[in-house]
Amino acid sequence: MKANILIVDDEANTLASLARAFRLAGHEATVCDNAARALELARTEPFDLILSDVVMPRRDGLLLLEDLKTAGVTTPVVMMSGQAHIEMAVRATRLGALDFLEKPLSTEKLLVTVENAYKLTRLEHENRELQRRVGRHTLVWTSEVMRRAMTQIERVAASESRVCIYGETGTGKELVARTLHEKSARANGPFITLNCAAVPAELIESELFGHERGSFTGATQRHTGKFEQAHRGTLFLDEIGDMPQAMQAKLLRVLEEGEVERIGSGKPTTVDVRVVVATHRNLEQLVEAGGFRRDLYHRVVVFPVELPPLRQRLNDLPALVEHFARQVSAQNGWKPVPFTHDAIEALARYQWPGNIRELRNIVERLLLLADREVDAEAVRLALPSSASKPHSGNAPLTDASGPLAERVLAFERAAVLAELDRNQKHITQTAKALGLERSHLYKKCQQLGIDLQNLPNRD
Structure with a gap:
């Protein structure tokens, strides 16, 4: 057990002696001499325990305890004081202190x-995870194509093999990764995710490996990276195909050696992590094409799993609609509303460029507007206006008729496709040319129904 502890006291000698004692016992200790700074640290960095003195100038420990509670910080807090009395201990307990210790x-x-605080933190984390998982992270399927995929998932889940999940945006790649984790021997460990396409290239090393305070401009406190957070659990790297090549080499070294080094540390830390990756590419x-390291490819693609898009598993649509309707209704306290047979058929005629994720959003939209039932007319109104227009694939929409909103979308789609062609489908260069972050370009393409995986070659 290695805990990360924040010590708050205005006496330098006390901070030094406590920090030394904890570090000798194998823990990490961060020291702070005032309540305001302690609150800032507690809100931005995950601690397993906060140990705070009561009597401090300007703002005492009991007021800090109130501030932490108001800020929503759930880290266990232990109070300490050399001037302890029953009233002080009772007040601290009522404010939520885990324990009250008397100095010396x-x-x-x-x-x-x-040790007790660490166990409590882990139990509360696991409880929140279980509550979050119930109903939300369930794979729903009845089709033969998904049965084959699930057979593969079940087979590889119990192993330590690295898995690469292929699939279009919105097909449920993270859900499959969670299923692999929950069916593995690491199920009681953490499940940590990172979308490689959503993190700027200059920050991805810090996100993966962490950094020490002051290691670069803006590093105002120590940051624990995703690999350390996932110790004895699973790390899911989504959109691995968009990871910068410089980071690919560093990731390869970690996979080979099982060690990470925080930026500015110079000291390697051993990690025990199962890595699962996913990509739409x-x-x-x-x-x-030279865009992805061959040696890293052979490290992460040990067992490939292909997820079909929703348009190829429409037999699952009734079960998925029922699942999402039940889930959304339960979350909002709504009375269940049935979908008519015609409504399901209308949903099945749509191409679903956003796949399962889009379906859930549409179901929620339909339930928001529904009275007694959801019928085909409600589906027609809820689906994107372009759904009624016959077009396929990534053919550009250049229709200049219709409402202004539709014309703007058609223009945006044509502009994005043209820029992708101009940059030979290079995502980073296209995003730069359009003045967008790479992650924003992905979201824009999803909104416009542009399938980046199957872009046609146009002369």
Whole structure:
């Protein structure tokens, strides 16, 4: 057990001695001499325990406890004081303190308190995870194509093999990764995610490996990276095909050696992590084009799993609609509303460029507007206006008729497709030319129904 502890006290000697005691016991300790700074640290960095003195100038420990509660910080807090009395201890307990220790402090008592707080933090985290998972992270399927995919998932889940999940945006790649984690021996460990396409290239190393305070401009406190957060659990790297090549080499080294090094640390930390990756891109083609390292490809694509798009598994649509309707109704406290047979047929005629994610959003929209039932007319009104227009694939929409909103969307779609052609489908260069972040370009393409995986070659 290695806990991350924040110590708050206005006495420098106390901070130094407590920090030394915790570090000798194998824990990490951050020291702070005032309540305002402590609140800032607690809101921005995950601690397993906050140990705070009561009597401090300007703002005392009990007021800090109130501030932490108001800010929604759930980290267990232990109060300590050399001027302890019953009233102070009672007030601290009512404010939510886990324990109250009287100075001078016993090292043995401190370490037992840390161990108990760490166990409490883990239990609360696991409880929140279980509550979050119930109903939300369930794979729903009845089709034969999904049965084959699930057979593969079940087969590989119990192993330590690295899995690469292929599929279009919105097909449920993260849900499959969670299923792999929950069916593995690491199920009681953390499940940590990182979307490689959503993090700027200059920040992705810090996100993966962490950094020390002051290691670069803007690093105002130590940051624990995703690999360390996922220790003894699973790290899911979504859109691995968009990881910058400089980071690909560093990721390869971590996979080979099982060690990470925070930026500015110089000290390697051993991590025990199962890495699962996903992408909507063809990694083999990327390797041949020089956009993805061949050695990293062979490290992460040990067991490939292909997720079909929703348009190829429409037999699952009734079950998915029922699942999402039940889920959305339960979350909002709504009375269940049935979908007519005609409504399901109308949903099945749509191409679903956003796949499962789009379907859930549409179901929620339909339930918001529904009275007694959801019929085909409600579906027609809820689906994007372009759904009624016959077009396929990535053919540009250049129709200049219709409402202004539709004309703007058609113009945006044509502009994005033209820029993708101009930059030979290079996402980063296209985003730069359009003045967008790379992650924003992905969202814009999804909104416009542009399938980045299957862009046609146009002369």
